[in-house]
Amino acid sequence: MKRRDFLRTTLTAAGGALFAASALSHARTDENAQGDSMNILVLTGSPRKNGNSSTLAAHFIRGAEEAGHKVARFDAALRNVHPCTACNSCGMNGPCVFQDDFTFVREHILRADVVAFATPMYYFGISAQLKAVIDRFYAISSLLHTPKKAVLMMTYANHSARNESPILTHYEVLLDYLGWTDAGRVIAHGVWPAGAVERTAFPQQAYALGRSL
Secondary structure, rough: OOOOHHHHHHHHHHHHHHHHHHHHHHHHHHOOOOOOOOHHHHEEEOOOOOHHHHHHHHHHHHHHHOOOEEEEEEEEEOOOOOOOOOOOOOOOOOOOOOOHHHHHHHHHHHHOOOOEEEEEEOOOOEEEHHHHHHHHHHHHHHHHOOOOEEEEEOOOOOHHHHHHHHHHHHHHHHHHHOOOOOEEEEEEEEOOOOOOOOOOOOOOHHHHHHOOO
């Protein structure tokens, strides 16, 4: 297929997908206005079973569920998600060539009202496991440009605000691109060994954030 024809086909499909996604978004907004529960997808990136960011995610989920919301959790490090290879077979709005656990994310993120990201800082960035999931958003990019809320929970070992900036910038640019709204952040600094976050006020902050949605 010629590049011009490919772009025309892709844009036409994307337009239809955006219309459908917009209708779904308005339906969710109407439901939420009536006080119904929201659908929340929590994406974690820690490969440590009792990692500090995973702990924050658990407290956030407890708060959200107590507030009456429906939560689905996807632990990227414990699942099989192939990195995007930029083959463009999906055309930003179609099936991915990799049949793996991203199908769970695809199913839940499209219906989600809130998407929460929980990651440790690994070498000054998002963990590779969570980044692989975010990169695969490409296959459903046209469907994700609908109003959603997002949450960021991040943990790291030192106390440098400068060290936080790469992850915060990535998060902010991602939300700006997708048209999502930041609903809150928990930035847990000074935690390194697994379980260290439990001796801080950050888990309570994550719980309160979940309750507040």
